[in-house]
Amino acid sequence: MTLLAVPQPTRLHFRLAALSLGQIVSWGVLFYALIVAAPVIAEDTGWSLSTVMGLYALGLVVSAGVGIGVGVFLDRNGPRLIMTAGSITGAAGMCVVALSPTPAMFAIGWGLVGLAQACVLYQAAFTVITHRYGERRQVPLTVLTLAGGLASTVFAPIVVALLAVTDWRTTFLILSGILLAVTVPLHWFSLERFWAPRPHLKHAQTHTVRTVLRQRRFWMLLLATAAITLSLYTVTISIIPVLIEKGISYELAAITLGLVGAGQIVGRLLFMALPRHLPPWMPLAAVAGASAVALLAIAWLTAPVWMLLVVAILAGAIRGMQTLVQANSVSDRWGSANYGAINGVFSAPLTVLVALTPALGPLFADSIGSFAAMTAMLAGIAALGALLARNS
Numbered sequence: 001m002t003l004l005a006v007p008q009p010t011r012l013h014f015r016l017a018a019l020s021l022g023q024i025v026s027w028g029v030l031f032y033a034l035i036v037a038a039p040v041i042a043e044d045t046g047w048s049l050s051t052v053m054g055l056y057a058l059g060l061v062v063s064a065g066v067g068i069g070v071g072v073f074l075d076r077n078g079p080r081l082i083m084t085a086g087s088i089t090g091a092a093g094m095c096v097v098a099l100s101p102t103p104a105m106f107a108i109g110w111g112l113v114g115l116a117q118a119c120v121l122y123q124a125a126f127t128v129i130t131h132r133y134g135e136r137r138q139v140p141l142t143v144l145t146l147a148g149g150l151a152s153t154v155f156a157p158i159v160v161a162l163l164a165v166t167d168w169r170t171t172f173l174i175l176s177g178i179l180l181a182v183t184v185p186l187h188w189f190s191l192e193r194f195w196a197p198r199p200h201l202k203h204a205q206t207h208t209v210r211t212v213l214r215q216r217r218f219w220m221l222l223l224a225t226a227a228i229t230l231s232l233y234t235v236t237i238s239i240i241p242v243l244i245e246k247g248i249s250y251e252l253a254a255i256t257l258g259l260v261g262a263g264q265i266v267g268r269l270l271f272m273a274l275p276r277h278l279p280p281w282m283p284l285a286a287v288a289g290a291s292a293v294a295l296l297a298i299a300w301l302t303a304p305v306w307m308l309l310v311v312a313i314l315a316g317a318i319r320g321m322q323t324l325v326q327a328n329s330v331s332d333r334w335g336s337a338n339y340g341a342i343n344g345v346f347s348a349p350l351t352v353l354v355a356l357t358p359a360l361g362p363l364f365a366d367s368i369g370s371f372a373a374m375t376a377m378l379a380g381i382a383a384l385g386a387l388l389a390r391n392s
Contacts, residue, residue: 015190016140019125019144020143020144022083022125022186023125023144025178025182026090026121027148027151027152027155028151028155028158029094029155029175029178029179030090030116030117030120030179031151032151032152032155032257032261034097035056035358036159036257037163038052038056039240040163044168047103049362050362053358053362055103055106055107055110056110057355057358058110058111058355059113060354060356061114062118063117063351064347064348064355065348066115067123068341068345069344070123071123071347072341074128075127075131077194079187079191080188080193082124083120083187083191084188084191086119087183087187089119090113090179091176091177093109093110093113093114093116094109094113094172095172096109097110097113098176099169120183122145123351125144125148126141126144126339126343127339129141129144130339131195141327145268145320146269148264148323149267150262152257152264153258153262153265154258154261155258160255208342217333220388220391221284222350223385224288224385225284225329225350226350227381227388228382228385231292231378231381232291232295233353234360234378235298235375236315237357238365238371239256239257240253240256240257241371245370245372246372256309259312260319261316263314263320266316266317266320267316267318268320268321268323268324270321271324280329280332280333281390281391288382288386288389290318291315291322291379291382291385292383292386293379294314295375295378298375299373299376329346364378
């Protein structure tokens with residue numbers, strides 16, 4: 001029998017720290033920078049805000065489509081090559097975005113960024129953690145998502161500060177350089193080139209994409225998670241116009257977006273306090289119910305300002321907890337074998353939904369009459385997710 005080399009704890013800690021730092025920078029540059037800069041881009045270019053956000057969403061749709069193949073590649077080949085290539089592609093895409101003279105070129109840039117997102121953001125990182133740690137994945141997943149939750153807290157003020165001293169195009173070129181300089185060496189030197197062979201447990205059932213897709217449980221899980229994702233992401237990503245509508249300044253609203261990211265850290269710490277061995281549907285239902293309450297409060301409150309900001313941060317905490325609930329959804333129900341492939345299929349429609357939420361926020365608000373009414377409607381969808389979760 002071949003003995004497997006077991007990495008030393010110090011080496012594992014270094015790898016986790018490197019992966020976590022890479023998530024902070026990757027999320028900050030590839031996801032949050034545009035959300036903060038979108039109003040400035042729309043004003044400078046003359047394109048509508050919905051056009052800017054819609055083209056940004058195109059990149060997330062690309063990420064969803066590519067993510068399934070990325071998951072299969074990660075299962076079979078390891079993460080070093082694909083995540084390093086993803087960092088390079090993301091930097092190139094941000095340069096194209098920064099230099100775009102037309103919406104068409106802007107869309108091409110975000111398409112490249114979407115390809116990078118599939119290779120370096122949570123879906124890929126969760127696969128790395130699940131393969132690396134197996135049943136010991138809970139603490140590393142929490143550490144990783146705690147770091148990811150810092151991305152908006154760190155980068156929202158950075159983007160605002162850069163926009164105060166230069167234009168958005170230069171800002172995006174600077175961010176591209178940060179992504180390239182930080183994440184390429186982190187991914188190349190800290191990630192596994194190949195996965196070590198895993199011992200096969202006798203009588204252990206191995207699930208595949210085909211067997212999982214035949215189960216009603218999978219579809220109930222997907223629908224419940226989609227309801228939570230739609231409601232939480234639409235409101236928190238649109239928190240700047242939501243707060244501006246209530247009379248809060250752009251600067252304070254942008255800072256609040258960063259604080260929503262800080263709230264995610266609190267939510268992930270609270271996830272660690274949940275009792276272990278709960279039925280998998282219970283954390284999902286709890287998050288859905290809490291989402292409904294928080295979103296109703298955001299819709300209803302207009303003053304005092306501090307209370308509105310606290311509730312927005314609370315919504316961020318719930319979103320942070322949901323990230324970990326979703327990260328464990330596949331492995332808690334169907335194990336860690338073929339996690340990348342199964343999670344890729346599970347995450348693809350959710351990533352498309354996240355892609356649509358930046359555009360859906362203004363669209364819903366225009367259709368219903370206000371961002372407050374939009375938020376109240378989405379609170380009802382979150383409540384529906386709590387009912388669906390029971391069968392997941």
